[in-house]
Amino acid sequence: MSIRFDEAALTWHLSGAGLSYVVGVGDGLPRQLHWGPAIPEGAVPALTREWREGYSFDDRLHTGAELLGELGPQFATPSLQLRHPDGAKGFDWHYRDHEIDGDALALSFTDRDLVLTLHYRLWDTGVLDRWASIEAGAAVEVTRFDSAAWTLPHWADYRLSHLSGEWAGEWQLRRVPLAVGETVLGSRRGNTSHQANPWIAVDDGTATETTGTVYSANLAWSGSWRVQIRRSAQGRVSVTGGAGQEGLRWTLRPGETWTTPVYSGLCSDEGFGGASRAWHEHLRRHVLPTAEEDAPVLFNSWEAVFFEVSEEKQLPLVDLAARVGCEQFVVDDGWFGRRLSDDAGLGDWWHNPDRFPNGLGPLIDAVHKAGMKFGIWVEPEMVNPDSDLYRAHPDWVHSQAGRERTQLRQQMVLDYGRPEVADWAFGWLDKLLGDNAIDFVKWDHNRPFTEVGRAGDDDPDRAYFEHVEAVYALKDRLRRNHPDVRIEGCAGGAARVDPGILRYVDQVWTSDNTDAGDRVNIQYGFSQAYPARAMGAWVTDEPSGFNHRTTSLRFRFQVASAGVLAVGGDLSEWSEAELDEAAEHISLYKRLRPVVQHGVQHRLGDPESDPLTGVQYVRGDQIAVLAFKTPWHCNRPLAPLRPFGIDADSRWTDEDTGETYWGATLNALGLPLRWAKADWDSAILRLRKVQ
Numbered sequence: 001m002s003i004r005f006d007e008a009a010l011t012w013h014l015s016g017a018g019l020s021y022v023v024g025v026g027d028g029l030p031r032q033l034h035w036g037p038a039i040p041e042g043a044v045p046a047l048t049r050e051w052r053e054g055y056s057f058d059d060r061l062h063t064g065a066e067l068l069g070e071l072g073p074q075f076a077t078p079s080l081q082l083r084h085p086d087g088a089k090g091f092d093w094h095y096r097d098h099e100i101d102g103d104a105l106a107l108s109f110t111d112r113d114l115v116l117t118l119h120y121r122l123w124d125t126g127v128l129d130r131w132a133s134i135e136a137g138a139a140v141e142v143t144r145f146d147s148a149a150w151t152l153p154h155w156a157d158y159r160l161s162h163l164s165g166e167w168a169g170e171w172q173l174r175r176v177p178l179a180v181g182e183t184v185l186g187s188r189r190g191n192t193s194h195q196a197n198p199w200i201a202v203d204d205g206t207a208t209e210t211t212g213t214v215y216s217a218n219l220a221w222s223g224s225w226r227v228q229i230r231r232s233a234q235g236r237v238s239v240t241g242g243a244g245q246e247g248l249r250w251t252l253r254p255g256e257t258w259t260t261p262v263y264s265g266l267c268s269d270e271g272f273g274g275a276s277r278a279w280h281e282h283l284r285r286h287v288l289p290t291a292e293e294d295a296p297v298l299f300n301s302w303e304a305v306f307f308e309v310s311e312e313k314q315l316p317l318v319d320l321a322a323r324v325g326c327e328q329f330v331v332d333d334g335w336f337g338r339r340l341s342d343d344a345g346l347g348d349w350w351h352n353p354d355r356f357p358n359g360l361g362p363l364i365d366a367v368h369k370a371g372m373k374f375g376i377w378v379e380p381e382m383v384n385p386d387s388d389l390y391r392a393h394p395d396w397v398h399s400q401a402g403r404e405r406t407q408l409r410q411q412m413v414l415d416y417g418r419p420e421v422a423d424w425a426f427g428w429l430d431k432l433l434g435d436n437a438i439d440f441v442k443w444d445h446n447r448p449f450t451e452v453g454r455a456g457d458d459d460p461d462r463a464y465f466e467h468v469e470a471v472y473a474l475k476d477r478l479r480r481n482h483p484d485v486r487i488e489g490c491a492g493g494a495a496r497v498d499p500g501i502l503r504y505v506d507q508v509w510t511s512d513n514t515d516a517g518d519r520v521n522i523q524y525g526f527s528q529a530y531p532a533r534a535m536g537a538w539v540t541d542e543p544s545g546f547n548h549r550t551t552s553l554r555f556r557f558q559v560a561s562a563g564v565l566a567v568g569g570d571l572s573e574w575s576e577a578e579l580d581e582a583a584e585h586i587s588l589y590k591r592l593r594p595v596v597q598h599g600v601q602h603r604l605g606d607p608e609s610d611p612l613t614g615v616q617y618v619r620g621d622q623i624a625v626l627a628f629k630t631p632w633h634c635n636r637p638l639a640p641l642r643p644f645g646i647d648a649d650s651r652w653t654d655e656d657t658g659e660t661y662w663g664a665t666l667n668a669l670g671l672p673l674r675w676a677k678a679d680w681d682s683a684i685l686r687l688r689k690v691q
């Protein structure tokens with residue numbers, strides 16, 4: 001990675017990983033001059049010329065503003081909106097200085113009593129992190145402060161890919177022509193949301209899974225967010241994104257520095273698959289805290305017993321989970337307070353003495369004795385009104401004067417922006433982890449935010465930001481105090497999956513929808529932005545509560561083996577034959593695991609349109625292909641599944657059958673997958689290169 005500064009032209013050239021990003025400050029306004037394939041240093045000065053003369057009805061969207069402001073002819077929705085005490089608006093950019101610190105660049109600008117700094121960091125993965133900060137010398141009101149704006153190359157056409165969904169139906173990939181005007185994606189829910197994820201990709205409409213140029217961005221923020229993609233009538237596109245939703249307003253205090261979250265971007269010339277692989281690599285290498293570890297196969301009690309959690313009911317499951325080969329036993333909701341259902345108990349974080357008469361110790365000991373790690377469910381940001389905590393501290397929840405406190409799932413959100421609330425949470429969590437031999441925490445978060453604020457507070461919208469920062473700080477503090485404990489991020493499924501939370505959790509819960517048939521699509525969508533190493537996948541009982549589909553145990557295990565495998569079914573209801581079969585699948589997964597969790601992923605086909613799809617993972621001389629057949633009938637063409645990137649003259653051994661294949665044969669005829677059924681079938685192929 002290198003950063004070269006041209007003092008005469010006032011340009012900075014960040015380069016590395018085959019890429020160049022050039023920013024210049026010609027007329028005071030910081031502008032993106034180039035983002036794409038590496039360019040020679042000598043070509044940089046020529047980038048500083050204006051693309052074309054503006055005319056009086058035009059706007060400056062085409063000038064590549066690094067943060068679109070409000071002053072001058074800039075008519076698209078601004079990235080930065082400020083109001084000064086005298087009524088003046090906006091930020092008038094005056095370049096002050098720059099700082100280069102290794103791979104990081106900071107460009108500072110002044111206006112009135114403000115210092116605004118744009119930050120850049122280019123990683124070896126080709127990902128560019130951008131964020132911004134304002135140092136306020138005097139009070140200033142903020143209504144929008146995005147992390148960065150990105151300008152795309154000038155193409156004839158544009159297509160937007162994004163992920164949308166709902167509870168139990170997250171990760172639906174949408175690929176749509178980009179409208180002229182402004183397309184807004186976001187969450188006003190206080191969390192990242194099930195409904196939209198901040199990951200986007202933009203191409204010119206011709207990229208495929210394996211070819212073409214794709215630009216992609218993702219925001220490291222776990223609260224409300226907004227990403228606005230602006231396509232001008234003249235055909236220029238820029239993307240601005242940051243924390244917070246439309247309508248928020250807060251005041252920077254004199255002496256305060258406000259820093260935005262990181263907005264990361266990358267470009268790939270290997271199509272959508274290449275963009276995904278770059279994100280996977282980046283998140284594993286630089287974001288997820290323990291991606292180099294093998295994530296254990298876990299058992300989770302939720303779907304087996306729901307709220308019927310007790311030592312007596314868990315102990316038989318411990319034996320069964322160990323018998324099938326699980327490596328971690330996680331007790332889900334229902335172990336604490338008076339949590340007999342979701343009506344009560346959140347906030348009262350001590351074991352229920354009727355259910356665990358001797359505390360958690362005997363169960364934890366049994367789990368450890370069975371050779372497994374022990375995990376426990378918590379939901380620390382929430383409180384049920386029917387709890388001792390709420391009775392003692394009704395003022396600890398987000399609320400607004402004179403407004404009803406909305407309950408969702410009979411719970412409210414604690415206001416972590418209050419130091420006493422964050423301290424309380426750290427206190428009991430630290431004690432829980434200190435007093436018990438807990439190896440893993442599933443951290444849940446089961447409702448969006450409403451009535452955010454604090455009665456009587458004159459700057460109540462800050463609570464949105466403070467909550468997220470406090471959750472990050474709390475997880476960070478716990479991780480430092482308990483370095484061996486691993487955390488699973490969960491939010492009623494995937495309402496909080498983004499690169500921000502991924503700095504503090506080791507894996508995430510992909511969706512409450514554990515139906516294997518639905519999971520083929522859900523996992524396909526998830527993989528656009530996030531790696532298999534982070535993707536929790538359970539095998540549960542069918543017919544599932546979601547769509548009453550029934551598939552074979554084999555199909556369910558093989559679909560879940562595409563991520564971090566877990567068992568979530570009621571093992572006490574499984575027959576001896578099913579338990580034996582489960583043990584075989586788990587043992588196969590353990591052989592696949594290094595390739596699946598740490599390999600490079602290639603998607604083979606799109607389950608939206610293809611009845612036969614697969615995921616190919618490559619690590620060193622090993623390839624694992626997990627292939628899935630969704631409903632098929634004989635007049636639907638079924639082309640063979642072909643591997644990605646295998647040399648014709650290479651030779652491969654099937655690690656399960658010992659048969660050997662030429663790369664050329666696999667490419668020409670497709671993978672030798674053995675099918676047993678027309679619908680909802682699956683196959684796993686493990687190949688090793690013959691040296």
Ligand code: DGJ
Nearest residue numbers: 302332333490492493512
């Ligand atoms: C929502 C989670 O996504 C589920 O897995 C389970 O933990 C429940 N919450 C428990 O209330």
